Amino acid sequence: MQIYFTFLLFNINSNETFGLIICIFVKKIVPLHQTIAKTISYIPMKTTKFILVSLCLLVLISSSVQAAERWLEGYKKVLVIGAHPDDPETMCGGTMIKLREMGVEVVSVYFTGGEAGILGKSHEESRTIRTAEAKKACEVMGVRAVFMTQIDGNTEVNKARYAEMKALIEAEKPDMVITHWPIDSHRDHRICSILVYDAWRQTGYNFDLYYGEVMTGMQTQTFAPNHWVNITKQHDQKVKAYYCHESQDMPLVQEWHDAMEILRGMECHGKYGEAFVKQQWTEE
Numbered sequence: 001m002q003i004y005f006t007f008l009l010f011n012i013n014s015n016e017t018f019g020l021i022i023c024i025f026v027k028k029i030v031p032l033h034q035t036i037a038k039t040i041s042y043i044p045m046k047t048t049k050f051i052l053v054s055l056c057l058l059v060l061i062s063s064s065v066q067a068a069e070r071w072l073e074g075y076k077k078v079l080v081i082g083a084h085p086d087d088p089e090t091m092c093g094g095t096m097i098k099l100r101e102m103g104v105e106v107v108s109v110y111f112t113g114g115e116a117g118i119l120g121k122s123h124e125e126s127r128t129i130r131t132a133e134a135k136k137a138c139e140v141m142g143v144r145a146v147f148m149t150q151i152d153g154n155t156e157v158n159k160a161r162y163a164e165m166k167a168l169i170e171a172e173k174p175d176m177v178i179t180h181w182p183i184d185s186h187r188d189h190r191i192c193s194i195l196v197y198d199a200w201r202q203t204g205y206n207f208d209l210y211y212g213e214v215m216t217g218m219q220t221q222t223f224a225p226n227h228w229v230n231i232t233k234q235h236d237q238k239v240k241a242y243y244c245h246e247s248q249d250m251p252l253v254q255e256w257h258d259a260m261e262i263l264r265g266m267e268c269h270g271k272y273g274e275a276f277v278k279q280q281w282t283e284e
Helices: 032-042 087-101 123-141 159-172 187-202 235-242 250-267
Strands: 002-011 017-025 077-082 105-112 144-150 176-180 208-212 227-230 273-278
Touching (some): 077 187, 087 105, 087 176, 087 227, 087 250, 105 187, 144 187, 227 250
Antiparallel strands (some): 208 273, 227 273
16 A cells, blocks of 8 residues: 655746655655655756645554544553552553543552552551542542552562452453553552562453553653554643642643653544553463
8 A cells, every 4th residue: 555645846036846755655664864855856957946845744654553532442451550659540541531431341450559658648648648649530530449459669569469459450350451660760660560460460361461661761761652642632631630649740741641642643643542562462
């Protein structure tokens, strides 16, 4: 399949029109430097009064990119498992809201209670405050909240914790789970991801597993998404949801995530977007 873009170059004085055809093959992209060289060869050099009216703005999307929204169709129940209160909301709050609008049951699972998340507060005080904030955020998004028993900053990977995650997922019976990308600077994010991945394997790969991003560059690392969701219409509601976490520095979070979501929006032809990596099943 070939896609042709025609850009017209106009000479203001003589009204000469030059057609420049750039052929972009879905599976074989013409290198950009070749395109530039060919473009220059078409422009007459005898006059300095030429103005390039059309700027070649090329958005090259590979054939493997999934159309935003289409891949969400068919799911009935989705679990979003985040390490701390505010992680599910910031990671994919827009997608959670969109799924609810599509009639999907969405559950926001909090791996810890944010016990170490408020300076000067005890673990018990912090957990009380942060779980209350999470419940408010879930009300804004229209999703159900579930809290696990791990401790913020002291999360564990052991036989009992593997069993706990597996039991939760088996009880909820989702057909999709979204969690943290495993390469992350935050230990709790990594451990959460490891336990979810193991539960996916131990339950017989009976749900689709996706990874999201949180403060990419600072926390999530080397994230190369292959699925996108346009959340332009859901963005304001997402921001309202994570601002329920009043104990946290939400202006900083918004600054970081807005930049991410603008980039992901460009990738899926929207103003704001969220991106994911789908875990592929591999036979042992």
